[in-house]
Amino acid sequence: MISFYFTRDGKWRRVTSPWELEGEEFSFLPWEGKNLGEKIDIYFPLLHGPFGEDGTVQGLLELAGVPYVGSGVMGSALGMDKSYMKMAFERAGLPVVKYTVFKKWEKIPLEKIKGEFSPPVFVKPANLGSSVGITKVKEWSQLEGALEEAFSHDYKILVEQGLSAREIECSVIGNEKPEASLPGEVIPYREFYDYRDKYIEGKTKFKIPAELPVKIQEKIRGYAIRAFQAVEAWGFARVDFFLRGEEVFVNEINTIPGFTEISMFPKLWGVSGLDFPSLVDRLVKLGFERWEKWRRRG
Template sequence: MTKVRIGLLFGGRSGEHEVSICSAQAIAKALSTPPNTEKYEVLPIYIQKDGIWQPPDIAHQVLASGTPLEANGEGNLWQFPPQVADVEVWFPILHGPNGEDGTIQGLLTLMQVPCVGSGVLGSAMAMDKIAMKQVFDQVGLAQVKHKGLSRAQVWSNPCVFPKLCDQIEETLGYPCFVKPANLGSSVGIAKVRSRSELETALDSAASYDRRIIVEAGVVAREVECAVLGNDNPKASVVGEISYTSDFYDYETKYTEGRATLSIPAPLPDSVSRQIQEMALQAFAAVDAAGLSRVDFFYVEATGEVLINEVNTLPGFTATSMYPQLWAATGVPFPQLVDQLIELAQERQT
């Protein structure tokens, strides 16, 4: 049987470059596990932090070491390694901007080769927290109160800025969360409890992104559900994240021992079913495909389930929530990777 050549695309130009390498290592290992090794040939392609694409021999070195290459300014940003022409299915595992926001998906679509995960629309919509929440409102998914802002509102008119802060205090109150709309993995997010903290957080978020979202704080348990499929997706068991830090920030998320995953989450069956149903509804609402992790708040005091966000390219290491949720649902890591490739091929036909 002729093996299908999988273009494992990793690295990238976001702040999650190192996480992408870890995810790619786990996927490469899964593709080298029988029976996948009999079906697939891995062609890793590494994107440096400066955007230069590196061929499989260098990509293999990065996967083996787990260490990013230092950008040296050499190479042509618009010249792809010749092995790109041999790829039969792309498996992009690029987290954050320039990876899961529709940009790389558009490029791979132009190559007319199947691609694991969501397309341009689903990726872009799920990446932009303002657009995503507007879609959630449209389909009637309950969520926390929020307000979308632009960098211009924060920076351009000093006279308007105090009124903007007044509005946030009146409609959302404290504590609230200030977030860049288009960054992943809690980058640039701040929890604020006062006017001075709010002003500082808005200024910081505006330095990261043109679009900013402010969300009301809520006392709730943080739970997640994984989705797998295309037109007829399935939802995994529900998992829960617990931690001792003030909120689930970047350091907590990626420092070993800072957070605990409970799979399945100790929830009433009715709540778990509601979360699964809402996860599938959100997946369809943003036009996601292949895979997504959908995050929720469960307000135990009132029984409310509030959707937080859809992540179309979640962390994919062996210890990440997405593959662990599917392992607990009966789909082990190598089989999960195989199914994602088959879903990419199915969607292309």
Template sequence: MTPLRVGLLFGGRSGEHEVSIASAKAIAAAFCADENAQKYELRPVYARKDGVWHDGEIAAGVLASGTPLGDDGGTTADRWQFPPSVAEIDVWFPIVHGPNGEDGTLQGLLQMVGVPFVGTGVLGSAVGMDKLMMKTAFASIGLPQVEYIAVRRDEIWSNPCVFPKLCDRIESELGYPCFVKPANLGSSVGIAKARSRGELEAALDSAASYDRRIIVEKGAKVRELECAILGNDNPQASVVGEITYDSEFYDYETKYTDGKANLLIPAPISDVVAKRIQELAIAGFLCLDCAGLARMDFFYLEETDEILINEVNTLPGFTALSMYPQLWAATGVSFPQLVDRLVQLALERS
């Protein structure tokens, strides 16, 4: 049997570049394990922060060292000159998190090339990345969510008369605390919890520096539960996991500093809550036309027993310690089986 050439595409132009390298390293190891070693030939392809792609020894070197390559002065034209070996790839496994990787842009490129790829296509990736569009889509099928207000950058920056009215409206409709978020980032970048008018004004100003589209949400006292989805038209849900931490919320530092957050798998919740989360997770996955994989994140308000869908991650963190593969391991799918299944789902969909 000729092994299938898998293009493991990692790195990318977002702030989650380093996380992507760590995810790719774990995925590469899984392609070399068990039966995968005979079935697949791994071809790492590294997208530098400036968008230039490398294959072969350079890409393998970044994977092995875990260290990103600096910009060597590549031009826009270099970004359109992909290494010739990419033409030999049979199936792509993109594991590039955040903007320009998880938001449909990369998926559009792979779609145009006409080679099967792991994960969600252009539509679901783009809608899933934009918190405002995602919430609109989830609302259209009646999924429960926190109350929120959509804000445009120009309401914050351009007219000094509009801004106080906007803050008044947020105070009266949502109150404090509230969460202010750029619509299109991830990893909690640019997100702030506001407890007063002063903090709200600063948070809006800061979020506007990241994005033209901003979302303000009612802040709730929440437990954070996550469910992993695997499949295409008939997706399966994993056991539910929980994230706990001591910080104010699950911010960037808590996410990426060792020991600041704990993963509880399975989450200590009732079977009824777990089942409901699995159902909502599958409904959200199908609603956005997701494919292959996604991690669906929820807020559980224990006092009122409410379950609210928070967000979808169409290319979730995929290191050996990440929630997505750990949820599947606890559900009976090992890391090597998981990557094998994802490639098969990519081929099935194409």
């Protein structure tokens, strides 16, 4: 057995037993300290998917005791897990599309699903993103294959009622008083906004800002802020919606939204009066602010 001890300043120490706390200290952050030769003021995680956006890297940074931009462990984890994300939204009174959650080791009640939903339904792994493993089930004969596909990516999956709806996205920044940008619209080129569409073919059209009646716009911005607060996000996020007629549903929150200059997140701020350099500046300030004011002190 090897015992490790974490010091209050985020160093690890190998100790001979859990009761003998003397030992050599080392930094577990490979990029920290001597090798880099530079002092890092703040870390800015811009990672996607599991082990990046889900709170794991944020946990590492917490342990290291360094300031960073964006959500903490919990907000990141809730933003990654579609089932708990929806629970948080529901608790905040936000409208979500009808869904149900299954684990791989459960017996999946196929007949019940067919009775309670009507095609198309979306079958999604709970914890992935970038549309990986998602199937749009247009007829029930595709259901079992879709479940299998989703379960090949995660032990937990969602079955969700498919809607014929517009896809609207809204950017949020802030800490305790988050602000929402103008909403934008994604117009998928293929059947749905899938991985190929997002990263390979790139034929999706964006309408920035979205053409929406002011009333709907305001509703979406209000929901975006509530969704941000529901998962206890910090710093920044992009909240995605479905709009069917005048009905708005919250689809998901991304706690590390796409952040290239052509991504929806900064572009929405661009049309809301905050250019890219000012946006980065704000986010860094928010990261420091959270660190100074709201960090949990061990």
